[in-house]
Amino acid sequence: MPELINRARRLRKSENLRALVRETRLAPEDFILPLFACGGENVRREISSMPGVHNLSVDEIGREAENAYEAGVRGLILFALPESKDEVASGAYAEDGIVQQAIRKVRSSVPDMVVIADTCLCEYTSHGHCGVVRDEEVINDESLELLARTAVSQAQAGAAIVAPSAMMDGQVGAIREALDDTGFQHVAIMAYAVKYASAFYGPFREAADSAPAFGDRRAYQMDAANAREAIREAELDQSEGADFLMVKPATCYLDILRTLRERFDLPLAAYHVSGEYAMIKAAAQKGWIDEQRVMMETLTSIKRAGADLILTYYAREAAKTLASNR
Ligand code: PBG
Numbered sequence: 083m084p085e086l087i088n089r090a091r092r093l094r095k096s097e098n099l100r101a102l103v104r105e106t107r108l109a110p111e112d113f114i115l116p117l118f119a120c121g122g123e124n125v126r127r128e129i130s131s132m133p134g135v136h137n138l139s140v141d142e143i144g145r146e147a148e149n150a151y152e153a154g155v156r157g158l159i160l161f162a163l164p165e166s167k168d169e170v171a172s173g174a175y176a177e178d179g180i181v182q183q184a185i186r187k188v189r190s191s192v193p194d195m196v197v198i199a200d201t202c203l204c205e206y207t208s209h210g211h212c213g214v215v216r217d218e219e220v221i222n223d224e225s226l227e228l229l230a231r232t233a234v235s236q237a238q239a240g241a242a243i244v245a246p247s248a249m250m251d252g253q254v255g256a257i258r259e260a261l262d263d264t265g266f267q268h269v270a271i272m273a274y275a276v277k278y279a280s281a282f283y284g285p286f287r288e289a290a291d292s293a294p295a296f297g298d299r300r301a302y303q304m305d306a307a308n309a310r311e312a313i314r315e316a317e318l319d320q321s322e323g324a325d326f327l328m329v330k331p332a333t334c335y336l337d338i339l340r341t342l343r344e345r346f347d348l349p350l351a352a353y354h355v356s357g358e359y360a361m362i363k364a365a366a367q368k369g370w371i372d373e374q375r376v377m378m379e380t381l382t383s384i385k386r387a388g389a390d391l392i393l394t395y396y397a398r399e400a401a402k403t404l405a406s407n408r
Contacts (some may be wrong), residue, residue, distance in 0.1 A: 110154030113397035171206035230260035255322035279303035282357030345390025
């Protein structure tokens with residue numbers, strides 16, 4: 083038998099040895115937890131397609147933020163399920179809108195938490211589209227005004243970061259200008275730069291009651307088949323003043339994360355979306371997979387591909403798992 087000089091197994095012999103040569107490490111600060119705020123008090127309504135995730139009234143949002151902070155999570159992204167919706171998404175930029183209230187609540191109960199506000203209109207429009215609709219078409223430039231207004235009102239409520247997710251052309255530039263004009267130069271923009279028209283958003287649309295009433299989002303969100311276009315989207319957002327870039331969803335788009343990591347120096351976020359979470363939960367509930375291990379393996383793969391930050395419904399659980407492995 084020939085002498086084997088190179089043996090890869092030498093470095094896998096014990097857990098401590100494996101830890102010494104580990105290339106990718108997750109930390110609690112990598113995770114951003116999405117929360118869904120709703121009206122009422124003491125409301126904690128589980129989203130049926132997302133076990134463990136709830137619609138939370140503003141008071142409950144405060145408690146959830148405290149628990150997450152305790153577990154090591156340092157960032158939250160807030161969404162809303164407003165009481166009423168209309169054609170022009172009034173709830174998105176109302177001073178006492180649900181998200182605005184939730185932002186204030188988190189700022190007062192956990193002042194050190196980094197509060198991110200998702201900036202979109204679909205949760206607030208009666209038709210469920212991410213912009214202003216006329217003749218069944220989403221009108222880009224009119225939507226920009228409303229998105230900019232929304233971002234300013236979120237900044238006024240105390241958001242440190244706004245995260246435009248409507249996929250309107252020019253939204254980052256319009257929001258930057260509006261924030262600067264109103265004295266919010268310090269508020270950062272996390273651009274959903276590369277957001278695909280994905281079936282993995284299904285459970286989220288239950289949580290935010292935001293499924294489009296007609297048609298779909300393919301005329302503004304990206305085609306899953308396109309990779310070069312992702313670079314173009316990221317370049318546009320960078321040139322408009324984005325402080326972070328994001329790729330969404332995460333696991334089906336690890337190649338895109340890798341490409342963006344190599345071509346851009348901005349912090350890169352990945353959104354491990356509702357459907358990705360729901361699939362792990364469902365398989366685990368059937369006893370077909372080990373949830374803890376699949377969760378950590380999935381999050382590790384997203385970081386290994388190039389993400390600095392991961393938006394995930396598993397943020398708290400993953401942070402706790404990391405703490406217990408110490
Ligand atoms: C708002 C928005 C969506 C998600 C994040 N921001 C829904 C959509 O585009 O339909 C999806 C998040 C998830 O699925 O977890 N536009």
